[in-house]
Amino acid sequence: MNKIALAIHGGAGTIHKSEMTAALEKEYQNGLQNALQMGWRILQQNGSALNAVEAAVVELENFPLFNAGKGSVFTHEGKNELDASIMNGKNLKAGAVAFVQNVKNPIKLARLVMEKTEHVLLAGEGANEFAHECRVEFESDEYFFTEHRYRQLLKAIEAGRIQLDHAAENENQKPKTKSQKPMGTVGAVACDAAGNVAAATSTGGMTNKKFGRIGDTPLVGAGIYADNQTCAVSCTGHGEFFMRGVSAYDVAARMKYKNLSLEQAASETITQLAEIGGEGGLIAVDSTGNIVLPFNSEGMYRGFVAENGEIVVEIYR
Numbered sequence: 001m002n003k004i005a006l007a008i009h010g011g012a013g014t015i016h017k018s019e020m021t022a023a024l025e026k027e028y029q030n031g032l033q034n035a036l037q038m039g040w041r042i043l044q045q046n047g048s049a050l051n052a053v054e055a056a057v058v059e060l061e062n063f064p065l066f067n068a069g070k071g072s073v074f075t076h077e078g079k080n081e082l083d084a085s086i087m088n089g090k091n092l093k094a095g096a097v098a099f100v101q102n103v104k105n106p107i108k109l110a111r112l113v114m115e116k117t118e119h120v121l122l123a124g125e126g127a128n129e130f131a132h133e134c135r136v137e138f139e140s141d142e143y144f145f146t147e148h149r150y151r152q153l154l155k156a157i158e159a160g161r162i163q164l165d166h167a168a169e170n171e172n173q174k175p176k177t178k179s180q181k182p183m184g185t186v187g188a189v190a191c192d193a194a195g196n197v198a199a200a201t202s203t204g205g206m207t208n209k210k211f212g213r214i215g216d217t218p219l220v221g222a223g224i225y226a227d228n229q230t231c232a233v234s235c236t237g238h239g240e241f242f243m244r245g246v247s248a249y250d251v252a253a254r255m256k257y258k259n260l261s262l263e264q265a266a267s268e269t270i271t272q273l274a275e276i277g278g279e280g281g282l283i284a285v286d287s288t289g290n291i292v293l294p295f296n297s298e299g300m301y302r303g304f305v306a307e308n309g310e311i312v313v314e315i316y317r
């Protein structure tokens with residue numbers, strides 16, 4: 001039997017310990033722990049990596065502090081437009097949705113795209129129509145509304161910038177350069193007892209985004225990838241750079257063609273990301289159950305289950 005493994009993230013970015021209260025830190029930790037427990041239970045009961053990553057991401061989407069599902073950031077027009085993707089490393093099947101609205105759990109819809117259609121990515125009105133056809137759960141605008149995200153939008157509009165999540169709220173710690181932006185998004189990667197890997201990623205995107213902007217999250221190769229031959233990857237950070245670096249696939253390609261270990265491959269990918277000016281991180285697992293969680297930002301909400309079953313969650317560098 002293969003070693004089971006699970007890792008999750010709740011976004012990378014400018015996360016200062018000085019800006020965090022002990023109570024808020026605890027809340028974040030609980031959110032991560034619950035998601036890990038959800039996914040881990042499935043893996044322990046011999047469930048599939050695919051079911052485990054979906055369950056973990058549903059939990060993170062329902063948790064209001066992370067930028068996915070409930071608690072997603074606002075577009076320029078004050079809406080929530082959500083992106084999500086899921087990929088199965090066993091057969092390279094994938095499903096994704098982009099700018100869907102009012103769908104409670106976009107990751108479930110992404111899975112339905114993978115399983116019920118012959119397509120990989122559905123966007124906008126069409127994706128919403130498909131969601132209605134599948135009778136997935138919808139929620140009102142009020143459900144998605146959170147005060148702190150709305151304040152972020154007002155600030156971003158005032159500053160005239162499009163902003164990734166996990167912004168430094170303090171005036172002195174405002175991002176100073178374009179590459180110093182904060183980020184969000186949630187994701188999970190897993191390896192099950194049969195040695196199958198899977199990945200899932202879900203996001204509200206960037207605060208104040210306009211013109212139908214879509215990031216890396218729903219794009220296979222950029223924000224997500226999974227292949228039993230190499231690894232499963234979920235990314236978070238400034239999406240445009242992950243798209244240009246085809247970052248999720250880049251980790252797998254370095255393993256496949258350069259024969260690198262998961263750790264070496266992921267570290268080279270993050271180095272390349274930095275070289276093109278990108279900031280963020282990723283989580284990845286290979287089919288023997290190794291886990292890595294590299295990032296080049298100040299922090300990344302992240303967690304994994306250690307070999308002895310202990311749940312480890314971390315926020316800062």
Ligand code: ASP
Binds near residue numbers: 183185203237
């Ligand atoms: N990668 C996401 C995007 O660009 C945002 C994030 O990870 O915070 O839409």
